Amino acid sequence: MNGRAWSSKVLVNFVIALVACQVAVVSQGLPVSGVASAAGKAPETGKTKITFMTHYVLTLPFGKVLDQAIQEYERLHPNIQIDVQFVPVTELLPKILVAQSTGIAPDVVSIAGYMLGDLAEAGMLQEVPSSVRQIVDDVYLPGLSVFATYGGKQLGLTTEFMPRAMVANVRMLEAAGLPSRTPATFGELEEWARKLTQKEPDGRFKVAGYAIETGSSGQAVWGTIFSFAWSNGGRYLTPDYRRVAFNTPEVADAVNYLAGLVSKGIAVAKSWVVVDMRSEKAALSMAHGPYWKNEFTRPKEYVYDRFISGLMPAGKTGKPAAPTYGWLLGVTTGSSHSKEAWEFITWLTTSVDEKTGMTRMGQVMAELGSMPVTRPDLAHTPVLKEAFMSGFLEAIRKGFTVPDPVGPKALQLQNLFMNEIVPAILGTRSTAEALERAAQLTQAELDKIFTKR
Template sequence: MTSSISRRRFGVLAGAATASALLPGGAFAQAKTLTALGHRVHQTAATTGPGGDATEGFRKANDANVNWVTFGDVNAVHERLLREASLSETSIDVAYLVNGRAVPRNLQLFEPLDALMKQAPIEAFDDFAPGLLAPLKVGDALHGIPVRHATNALIYNEALLEERGVTKVPTTFEELTELARKLTFKRDDGTQVYGLAFTAVFASNFLTLARCLGGDYMTSDGKIVAAEPPMVKTLTLLAGFYKAGVLPRNFATVNNEEITTWMQQGRAAMTINPFARLVTYNDASKGKYGGRFKSLLPPMATDLAGKVAFAPTVEFWSLMIPKNARQKPLSWEFIRALSSKAGTTAMALNGNGPVRISTYADEKLKAAMPYAADEAAALKASRIHLPAFDEQARAHDIFIEETQAAVLGRKPAQQAMDDATARVKPLLG
């Protein structure tokens, strides 16, 4: 049954509706609600801490509320997100996606942002770290805006360096390897101290060292270089470390919580971890070495110093708008607010890894993060562990499997990387 309303009658009704929207308790007085999906730390970083609520300006300017849907597990976030984005319509307006899931097949589920960017630009877009933008493109179309990062550094306990008579930090990769050996020792009470300890399940940790020698698993344009001399040399070195006890005996299974405990207890002298771990390590209530942990960008090998720039490994989260979302202009305003200079700084003060280089110059942030200058330099030169392609996750697992086989002495390093290359190549399509 079809009903019709005269233009005059429609105008009266529309006027009444507009009036009621302006009245407290009116039928249309309710604020809009934007639903954001992510990890619990994303909500905390955006709303809670010394930086204040970074969503406040967005909420006031748009008369909107933010409904957070969060999980404590990264996989749970992406299972829900990718399922929602595959439906004909979703109630999720904006979501966080980690770079490991930002592969072409997934990115195409999210709105290309170029048109929105043209209509309402993001403030000082050239301020974002360049290594965080390229992985978010399919062709020339940008599908996400970086919002949080974790960039790897070498973290060391300066008290243990002093204990072993070391007076300066290494300036070449060769000096770093000698330092790792020197910091491996057994105390009088029988406690074993490892010169280096890191989790063996992330390609980024191995690449933090391999890139000092010019090594990599794959180049940014998708070429597999794992079996070339620099990567093989790195794994041969690590296999020697493992055999000599520089790396822990349970190297393949140790997790980050254990690494944190070992660092705080002085059972490990150096680790590869994001800069942000310094806050936890330097917590004086968790061990006797509070305040003694420092960061260092791993130095390049002598023959590469000044010729090849070190590229720290980085993991990052981005804000995306599902293609099937219903409030895309509102979603874009949320993204613009959080990725503005003020939003980035507020979240950084709340513990978020800031994706803008200029944020590190903020005086409050420098006071809270003594390592701010080092992290800024690292972020500016950073690059993700593997290029984005649809089978990236499977390729990552293969590289790790073969890398562990080499380090644990189950295969010669060259054979392990030859095998990895043969197994990954078919995944590139």
């Protein structure tokens, strides 16, 4: 899908819904707690077990909310048992692929958008039934099914809505005599990073002015680069996903800019920069989604009130860019209990809790730190008023969101891009060489993908 069309569609629908939710209570007529679903009866010999494979950790605050919702569903449906199977996010896609091939696929999966292409191409996800779509369309914000759609088919129910944004430590800004906002341009970011940087006598960072993600995952590094490159006018692939489009001066300038921050000694480049932000070893960074809230609200490490967010700085186009991705719940084609699985995730994402006015999954997402995807959650999510959420929300309101790539081997291609581009940021390879090699390898993989079709 064309990035501008995608962004405009989501933006218009989100803003219209936001305004509407400010003047009306939207939960009327929606399913509420205590209303039984149409789940079929379990066999008399025992409960129907729905396996739910996810990377959500049930012992973390947002995971506890999910666990409570699952327990509630089991109370409402005593013949149903939800078996949660935790898998680390880095292992989730291969685990699902292997499980399906061996005939032991989970019934329900929670997956990232970058996994959608591989699972859809392998025929592993069911299309959302029309009966479910009728319920979902009444509750969800229009346009957000895009995160769960591939090849013109809706293959799941969107849960997470994650634009990227700049994050700043307000205490450090104040100490450096800087205003309580985020840098507005590339030039301002460099100026602020210099003022915020503190060094030990031996030259090591005491506080890095800016922190650049260079290793946690290909998706994270891709988001880092294109949050700057897109604002320069750069692009990743052609709209049909078949040709490389990133070996251009616009992308090269963005890579050189980040490499320059490192070489000037005012930025650190490393994996999991959120850890440095949380421990106040870095003052500014790009958050890969509002879920960073969960990182800043950990027990005994609560620093959430020290951070604000804002738009990414604007490059040559004069317009910021916020690459955005989503997560979704889907039912596998290998499910032994498809009907019950769809009923469970439909209840989870659309049934409204009378106490909060939010859906069960909306409560989970609010605790995690995600932009809401349903009308009741948009109307009742208190986190939207928090200072940390302002930059993510502003990116949506002003139409600066652009889609992360969704297609076959999306993460593999992003990992390839990361492996070639990171050395340029670290100064061990020229940007021209890195982009040329990344372009050649990426195009070779794309050619393989589409030759097999």
